[in-house]
Amino acid sequence: MAGLKTTYLKASLLPEALAAMIVIMISVGIGASVYGNVLGSDNGSQKLRAELLLDKMALDATQNNRMLNEEIKVNELTIRKTVVAYAGAEKLYQLKLVALNEQGKTVAEHSELTRQALTP
DSSP states (O other): OTTOOOOOOOOOOHHHHHHHHHHHHHHHHHHHHHHHHHHHHOTHHHHHHHHHHHHHHHHHHHHTTOOOOEEEEETTEEEEEEEEEOTTOTTOEEEEEEEEOTTSOEEEEEEEEEOOOOOO
8 A cells, every 4th residue: 555645634614514515405405395385376276176166066966956047156266057959859958067266267067967947
């Protein structure tokens, strides 16, 4: 082992280590907040809630024979329900539910055929 020099490095001081930890923690915090905002801005959860609500309302309409054209406000969603006679078939009706967000954009749709009579 001839010719190798042994050199010693100076030990880091406590303030330098704390400063490095603070910089790392700030960058991790900013990254986590950006990640959270990206996940939260996705409307997938709103769409899922709207689809489940439309399914529930369609089931309620057919079970309770509530075949009325109506518009219902549920939290941040507006549910528009329409019932029309199905073309070419007697005593067959189309129940259509549309969920709209606060901006008026369609979030989810549900459509089904039913033999229920229209409620007067």
